Amino acid sequence: MVTIRHERPHDVAAREVLLDVCFGASRRAKASERLREGRLPWLALVAVERGRVIGTVRLWQVSASPDRPALLLGPLAVDSGHRNRGIGSALMARAIDAARAGGQREMLLVGDASYYGRFGFSAERTGNLAMPGPFEPSRLLALALAPEVTEATGLVTPTGAAAAPATVPAAVRAAPRSRRRPALPRAA
Numbered sequence: 001m002v003t004i005r006h007e008r009p010h011d012v013a014a015r016e017v018l019l020d021v022c023f024g025a026s027r028r029a030k031a032s033e034r035l036r037e038g039r040l041p042w043l044a045l046v047a048v049e050r051g052r053v054i055g056t057v058r059l060w061q062v063s064a065s066p067d068r069p070a071l072l073l074g075p076l077a078v079d080s081g082h083r084n085r086g087i088g089s090a091l092m093a094r095a096i097d098a099a100r101a102g103g104q105r106e107m108l109l110v111g112d113a114s115y116y117g118r119f120g121f122s123a124e125r126t127g128n129l130a131m132p133g134p135f136e137p138s139r140l141l142a143l144a145l146a147p148e149v150t151e152a153t154g155l156v157t158p159t160g161a162a163a164a165p166a167t168v169p170a171a172v173r174a175a176p177r178s179r180r181r182p183a184l185p186r187a188a
Contacts, residue, residue, distance in 0.1 A: 071106070
C-alpha cells in the first residue's frame, strides 16, 4: 500500500537518489533550480511503499511578479517501477489541496502541459513571466487557486525561508538528537 505523507529528515537521501534517477544530473542546471537553491520548501511530500520512497513533490515560495506571492511546484517524480498507478496524480492532488488550504492564490511549474493540464495548469497566464535562466516559455504553467488571479508580469523570484548554510544538510540539523546511530535511508 502506498502512503503519502510529509517528508521526514530520514527521507532526504532516498528522495535525492530518486530525483537523480528520474531527471539525471542536469536537473541541477535548470532555471527552476535557481529558485530552489538555498531555500526551504513550503511543503515536501513523499509517497512511500514498504518503507521505500517511491515518489516526491515539493512546493517552494516564489514571487510571480512584485507583490505577487505564488508557489513553485517541483520536482514531481515517481520511481519508474511504480508509474501508471496514480501516484503522481495523488501527489499533485495533495499538493494542490495543501496550497488551497494554506490560503495560497497561485501555483507555477515548469513541465509538460499534456500532463499537468489535467490538474488545471496552463500557459495562458504565463506569457509575460520570465525565469532566472533559460527556459521554454510554453512549459511555464500556472494554476489559479483564487478566482481573481490574473496574468502575471515580470521575473519569477525566490521568496521562501532561507536554508541554513550548506555545510550541514538541513535534514541533519532538523533531526532529533539521539545517542543511537541513525539507520541509513533506503534508496529508491
